[in-house]
Amino acid sequence: MGDDRGLAELVAGAALGDQSAWDRLVDRFIPLVRHVVQSFRLAPQDADDACQSVWLRLVDHIGDIREPLALPGWISTTARNECLTLLRSTRRSTPIGDAIDSVAEFGVDYDPTEQLHREERTQALLEGLAELPRRHHELLVLLLTDPPVSYDEIAHRLGMAKGSIGPSRARALQRLRETRSMAALIDR
């Protein structure tokens, strides 16, 4: 596979205006941004606005990032802050009835603590996935694709033997456990 740069190299390249490095970063982090923004259930136009704001903030600050492996956390936090800013500006004009309806939607079994834990876990998994070296990242994304991609197709796309997919998956999952994001989840 052509571009096997790690996160640190992608950040350094993007900071110097390398278009391909920036493209790789955007592609890698789109799922994480989508996830955080979706969790706020914004109106579609506000959701687009929040997503775009994350990229604008990143392109503004990419040169200031000293610890590339912290980028997934930075992106999650920035996406959350953009959503909160939009929510605050919307709430000033939201009729109170709408707020009550949105709480009622959760139903009587809604457990905010469990929801928070689930959300933390989901976010850590997606941040960890984005943090992985390119080879492991691509393999896991292909294995997660729905509808499933055949092992033959995965082997072809990644230029690897079909028989090595299983062991590579195990190594990728182990790396995922060791990522900064997943380690932070265990420490909480």
Add this chain to the structure above:
Amino acid sequence: MTTPPHDDDELFAALKMAAASVLGPPSEHEVQLAQRARDLVAAAGVYDPAELEYDSLVHAAPAVRAAAVRGARELVFHAEDITVHVEVTPELLRCRVEPVERATVSLSTAGGAHQELSAVGGSVFELLDPPAGMVRLEIQSAEMQVATRWIRL
């Protein structure tokens, strides 16, 4: 359960569940958004950045902050050779560029739209009904090309 599973299949299942809603094929609209994000880095490289030094929504005393929320917000950006003072209300954006020199100022939105500000004095520029959302000002003269950091109006 907050800790990740030790078993590979359990961890993979958790990852699959986490990724279910975000790894699907992007819609046409999402493809456009992603392309807009990809285009940002080329546009960013053209300008020298002017850093945000003051925002009355953030840095001012509480009473001034309250006024800024109601409408009158002040911002100051600084680059190597220039300072840009901005005063913005929902009806008007006015900016002053120092030192005074012949320049053009335009406002750029996250969606890629550009609006040129009207020069109303040697170094003062105005735009009626500035758009809400993420914007930046781009200042160009014979000697410089400077863009403010993106801010949300």
